[in-house]
Amino acid sequence: MIDLQPFWLSFKLAIITSVILFIIAVPLAYWIAYSKFRYKAVIEAILSLPLILPPSVLGFYLLVAFSPENAFGTFLDKYFDLQLVFTFEGLVVASVIYSLPFMINPILAGFKNLPPSLQEASFTLGKSKFTTLIKIILPNIRASLLTGIIMTFAHTVGEFGVVLMVGGSIPTKTKVVSIAIYDEVESMNYHNANVYALILFVFAFLILLSVHLINTNSSKTRLY
Amino acid sequence: MIRFNANKILQTAEGAMPLAIAFELEQGKLLSIYGNSGAGKTTILRILAGLTTAENVMIEVDNEVWDDSKNNIHLAIKKRSIGFLFQDYALFPNLTVKENLEYALTKGDDKKLINELLELMELQQLQNTKPQNLSGGQQQRVALARAIVRKPKILLLDEPLSAVDDDMRFKLQEYILKAHQQYQLTTILISHHLPEIFRLADKVIIIDNGKIIKEGSPTNVFSEQKISSKFKVIGEIIDMKKSDIVYIVSVLSANNIIKVIATEDEVANFKVGQKVLIASKAFNPLIQIIS
Numbered sequence: 001m002i003d004l005q006p007f008w009l010s011f012k013l014a015i016i017t018s019v020i021l022f023i024i025a026v027p028l029a030y031w032i033a034y035s036k037f038r039y040k041a042v043i044e045a046i047l048s049l050p051l052i053l054p055p056s057v058l059g060f061y062l063l064v065a066f067s068p069e070n071a072f073g074t075f076l077d078k079y080f081d082l083q084l085v086f087t088f089e090g091l092v093v094a095s096v097i098y099s100l101p102f103m104i105n106p107i108l109a110g111f112k113n114l115p116p117s118l119q120e121a122s123f124t125l126g127k128s129k130f131t132t133l134i135k136i137i138l139p140n141i142r143a144s145l146l147t148g149i150i151m152t153f154a155h156t157v158g159e160f161g162v163v164l165m166v167g168g169s170i171p172t173k174t175k176v177v178s179i180a181i182y183d184e185v186e187s188m189n190y191h192n193a194n195v196y197a198l199i200l201f202v203f204a205f206l207i208l209l210s211v212h213l214i215n216t217n218s219s220k221t222r223l224y
Numbered sequence: 225m226i227r228f229n230a231n232k233i234l235q236t237a238e239g240a241m242p243l244a245i246a247f248e249l250e251q252g253k254l255l256s257i258y259g260n261s262g263a264g265k266t267t268i269l270r271i272l273a274g275l276t277t278a279e280n281v282m283i284e285v286d287n288e289v290w291d292d293s294k295n296n297i298h299l300a301i302k303k304r305s306i307g308f309l310f311q312d313y314a315l316f317p318n319l320t321v322k323e324n325l326e327y328a329l330t331k332g333d334d335k336k337l338i339n340e341l342l343e344l345m346e347l348q349q350l351q352n353t354k355p356q357n358l359s360g361g362q363q364q365r366v367a368l369a370r371a372i373v374r375k376p377k378i379l380l381l382d383e384p385l386s387a388v389d390d391d392m393r394f395k396l397q398e399y400i401l402k403a404h405q406q407y408q409l410t411t412i413l414i415s416h417h418l419p420e421i422f423r424l425a426d427k428v429i430i431i432d433n434g435k436i437i438k439e440g441s442p443t444n445v446f447s448e449q450k451i452s453s454k455f456k457v458i459g460e461i462i463d464m465k466k467s468d469i470v471y472i473v474s475v476l477s478a479n480n481i482i483k484v485i486a487t488e489d490e491v492a493n494f495k496v497g498q499k500v501l502i503a504s505k506a507f508n509p510l511i512q513i514i515s
Contacts, residue, residue: 120275121314123301125328126374135327139318 002192005172006180007199013088013176014156017095021103021152022145024096029104030133033111051101059165062094066166086168091176094166095156102151110144111137146214154207158200225250226285226378226410230271232278234434236262243267243278243434249427251286254404254411256421256442259431265414266311268431269380272412273308274301285377307371307379307409311386313363315355321366322351328373341369344406345399361392365399372403379404379411385420397423418446457482457502464491475502 028047032040050058066084067073076082084090114137122132138145160178167174169183177196184193229246243264249255257265270276272283274290277298283291290299316324325338342348345365355363364384371379381400385393397420404411404424415421421428422442429439438445459477464486471491475482484502486494494500 115312115314117310117312117314118316120301121308121310121316121370122327123275124273124304124306124308125370126302126330127327128302136316136318140316142318 002195003180006175006177006196009088009172009174010157010176010178013091013095014153016092017099017156018103018149018152020092020096021099022149025100025103025107025148026138026145029107029111030137032104032108047104048101050098055098055159055161056165058098059094059162062090062097062162063165066090066093085166086170086174088167088173091163091167091174094162095159098159098162099152099155102155103148106144106148106151107141110141114140143214143217147211150207150211150214154204158204225287226272227283228268228272229282230268230278230291231280232267232271232276234264234267241434245431245434245436247429247436247439249410249412251410252408253426254413254424256425256428257412257414257431258416258421258428263431264434265431266382269308269382269412269414272378273306273380274299274304275308305374305377307374307376309364309367309371309379309381309384311382311384313355313367315363315366315370317354317356320352320354321347321358324355324366325370325373328370330374337373337375341372344402345369361388361396364388364396368396368399368403372407372409375407377410379409381411381413383414383416386416393417393420400424421446459500459502461494461496461498461500463496464494475500477502 031037032044037043063085064070065072066076068077068083068085073084076084082089084093118136118140119132122136123129127135157176158178159176160182163174163176164179164182167176167179169175169179175183177200181193181196181200184190184196226249228248230243231245232243234241234243241264245264245268247255257268259265267276271278271281271291278291279293281291281293283289285305289295289297290304291297316327319327322338322342325341326335329335329338339348342351345368347362347365347369350358350362350366355366358366368381368384384400385396388396400411400413401424403409413421413424415424425442427440428442428445429436430445431437457475457477459475459482461473462476462481463474465472465474469488471486471488473484473486473491473494475484482502
C-alpha cells in the first residue's frame with residue numbers, strides 16, 4: 001500500500017507557507033509599490049534572489065544559519081526554543097524564504113498596474129490609507145492576490161533542494177512528496193515513484209489551468 | 225473665500241518650468257482655469273487637494289489654513305473638504321454606482337443624500353450597475369455625484385468635459401451647474417472650451433508657462449483675445465484697380481481673394497505685395513451652417 005503521508009505533509013507545508021507569505025507579502029509589496037525609498041531597487045533584487053539561486057545554495061546557507069553550532073541557531077534555540085534543522089518548522093521558514101518572490105511579484109505587479117487615481121480618489125473622499133487598501137486596492141487586485149497564493153502553494157509543493165538540505169527525509173516530519181519520489185527511485189520502487197509523480201503532474205497542470213482561468217476572467221471584467 | 229499661493233518647479237518635456245500661481249476666490253463662485261496643456265493647470269488642483277506638494281505654498285480656505293510652508297503646515301488629503309473629479313473619473317471598479325457614492329459617506333451621515341444625488345444626476349436606474357458597464361457620460365455623472373457626497377467646500381473638476389461629444393458636454397454642463405447651485409459649492413473647473421467657460425464661469429484665469437497671464441470675468445478676459453466684435457484677416461495686396469470714383473483692392477488671404485473698396489487717399493499709401501490687415505465691424509455678418 002502506498003504511503004500518503006508525504007502528500008499530507010506537502011499540503012500542510014504549502015498551506016502554512018502560503019498563509020504566512022500572504023500576510024508578509026501584502027504590506028511588503030505595498031511598501032515597495034508606493035514608498036519613495038531611494039534604494040528600493042536593491043530590496044526588490046534581494047527579494048527576487050530565490051528565483052535564480054540554485055535551491056541547494058539557499059538550502060545550504062539556511063542549514064548553516066539554523067545550525068545550533070552557529071550564533072543564529074543558538075539564539076533561536078536559547079530564546080525561542082526553536083530548532084530549525086531537520087524539523088517541520090525549519091521547512092516552513094525555508095519555504096517562506098524560498099517562495100517569497102512567487103507571492104510578492106504578482107501582488108507587486110497588481111499594485112503597480114492599478115491606476116493611481118483610484119487611491120487618490122479614495123483619499124479625497126476622506127478615507128485613510130488603511131481603509132483605501134482594504135476596501136479599494138485589495139478588492140481590485142483580487143486576480144493578482146489569487147495568482148500569488150496559487151503560485152506559492154504550487155511552488156512549495158514542488159520544492160526539493162531546499163527541503164532536502166534543511167529537512168532531510170524524516171518520515172512524518174520532513175519527508176514531503178517530492179522527496180518521497182526521490183527515495184522511492186533510489187530504492188528502485190518505480191511503481192510508487194510513478195504514482196507520486198503522476199499525482200503531482202496532474203496537480204501542477206490543474207494549478208496552471210486555474211491561474212489562466214482566473215486571469216482570463218478577470219481581464220474580461222476589469223475596467224483597467 | 226479661498227486664498228491660494230503656490231510655487232513649484234515642474235519637470236516638463238521642455239525642461240524645468242517654475243509654477244508660480246496666486247489667486248483668490250469668493251465662496252460660491254465658479255472659477256475656470258484656461259491654458260495650453262502642460263501649462264500647470266492640473267498641478268494647481270492637485271496642490272489644492274494636497275495630492276501634490278509645493279515648495280513655497282500658502283493655502284487658506286474659509287480662514288482655515290490647509291498649507292503653509294513657512295509654518296510647516298500640510299493638512300492631510302483626507303482632512304481637506306474637497307470633491308475631486310478626476311480626468312479618468314477614478315470610479316472604483318469593485319463597487320456599484322450606489323456603493324461608489326456611499327463609500328464617500330462618513331459614519332453617521334444621512335443616506336438620504338445618496339438618493340437625492342442619484343436623482344439629481346438621473347442615475348436611479350443605474351444604481352446597481354458596475355462602472356465598467358456604463359458609458360463615458362454616465363461614468364462622469366457618477367464621478368461628479370460622488371465628488372459632491374461629502375458636501376465639500378471646494379469642488380475641483382479636472383477637465384471633465386474633454387472626452388465627450390458636444391451633446392453630452394452640454395448636458396453635463398447642466399449637471400455641473402445644477403450641483404454647483406444646489407449645494408452652494410465653490411467650484412474650480414479646468415477647461416479648454418470657451419463656450420463652456422462663458423456658460424459656467426464667474427471668473428477665469430488664463431495660465432501660460434506656469435504663470436497667470438490674465439484674470440477676470442470671461443467677457444473681459446477673452447474680449448480682446450479670442451472673441452471679438454470684429455473680423456480680422458491678414459493678407460497680401462495682389463491688385464489695385466480704379467473703378468469709377470473708388471479703388472478696388474484685392475487681397476490674398478490663405479486661398480481666398482478678398483475685394484475691398486478703398487478711397488484714392490488710402491490707395492496712395494498701398495502697393496502690391498504689401499502685407500495688410502483687413503478688419504470689419506460685424507454689423508451684418510452672414511452665418512451659414514457648413515455640414
